Amino acid sequence: MTDLTLGTFGDGDSADNDLDPDAASIARxxxxxxxxDRDDGSWAAPDEDWGLTTQRPVSSINTSAGRATKQQTRWVVGGDVGDYVEQYATGDLLQIPNTYGDFSSVDTRVTFIDGLADSYGYGIDAQALEKALRVLTSGGRYTASRYTAIPCGKQPWILTGPEGTLLCSCMPVERPENPYTRKLRTPETTLQIEEQNQTVLTGAAEFAHLLSDVLGVDIESVEHATVRGQTQHSFIDGEDKFPIKASDLAQLHGLTSDPSVIQGTVSRGVQPPNGGDPISVEWDGPDHPVGYLDEGDVIAGYEFAWEQPEESLEDVAVVREYRITRNYSRWTVDYHTHRLASVVP
Structure with missing residues (x-):
């Protein structure tokens, strides 16, 4: 029986050098x-991460590519790497450059586009890949064919080689030259959007539906932009644009479309935020349906909440009436607060 070691997959003198093993085979x-034990740092006690036993560095590791933070690279000391890769890997491999000087040619791999993040999203870029390799090799010389990087979607990716295996967190990355898009399905159409945060996606679908159903907008595409450090999605109808921040779209996630649902729920009793017995709340409005036009604003949904107004020493039960409105050249999401009519012990 053939002894399948890492050398089998990467040794230039091997007769099997033309084989292209898959990620799971390498991970096994x-x-x-x-x-x-190295002079440049020590490792914390073993911990469990997604079925793998790992050790984090006690402090950041300084490499020639920059400092690798404590959560960026974890040394795998136990567990089944093959099972982890079979569960999370995306099916492809990242090629390791032949020299450290070639890392500048590595394309950014975006694993998660997040409009609520401070960057474009999370993933693996040239610097992250080089840092991880330098941690694994201690910055020494290496033969690229003996090392493999395995992307695992949103989960930490794997870097493995003769010295061992690292579990590497996806780090903030900037928007690549060839951006990624995901499908956004609405009742009217399917669009392509640069976003993977489910909260933002849900809000984007609702925003697109309101534009189409209430304002008669025929959305053709969605464009991504960063404005003053914040992600903005523009919904395009011919020459007309409907830009809105990702953080505003996120507010549309999980809203109740029928105000009578909230009315029925709170009348059966709600738990005060500071504890105590449930109280019954009576409510006589608002009752505008979602999509109702109110002085140019579009009613987008409702939410029950507790608030503490400045003039009150106690929390007050309220219903927030969310609406989308045009604010100069951009659309925003805001809410009107309606204090509940009465509270019955």
Whole structure:
């Protein structure tokens, strides 16, 4: 029986050098071993991460590519790397450059586009890949064919080689030259959008539906932009644009479309935020349906909440009536607060 070691997949002198093993095959041969004793740092006690036993560095590790933070690279000391990769890997591999000087040619791999993040999203870029390799090799010389990087979607990715295996967190990345898009399905059409945060996606679908159903907008596409450090999605209808911040779209997530649902729920009793017995709340409005036009605003949904107004020493039960409105050249999401009519002990 053939002894499948990492050398089988990467040794230039091997007769099997033309083979292109898949991620799972490589991961099943990955080495899990004790974190090395090195002069440049020490490792914390073992911990469990997604079925793998890992050790984090006690402090950031300084490399020639920059500092690798404590959560960025974890040394895999136990567990089944093959099972982890089979569960989370995206099916492809990242090629390791032949020299450290070639890392500038590595394209950014976006694993999660997040309009609520401070950056375009999260993923693996040239600097993150080089940092991880330098942590694994201690910055020494290496043979690229003996190392493999395995993307695992939103989960931490794997870097494995003769020294051992690292579990590497996806880090903030900037927008690549060839951006990624995801499908956004609405009742009217399917659009492509640069977004993967489900909260933003849900809000974007609702915003698109309101534009189409209430304002008669025929959305053709969605454009991504960063304005003053914040992600903005513009819904396009011919020459007309309907820009809105991702953080505003997120507010449309999870709203109640029928105000009578809230009325029925609160009348059966709600728990005060500071504890105590449930109280019954009576409410006589508002009752505008979603999509109702109110002085140019579009009613988008409702939410029950507790608030503490400045003039009150206690929390007050309210219903928030969310609406989308045009604010100069951009659309925004805001809400009107309606204090509930009475509280019955």
């Amino acid at each position: 041969c990955a080495t899990a071993c004790r974190a090395p």
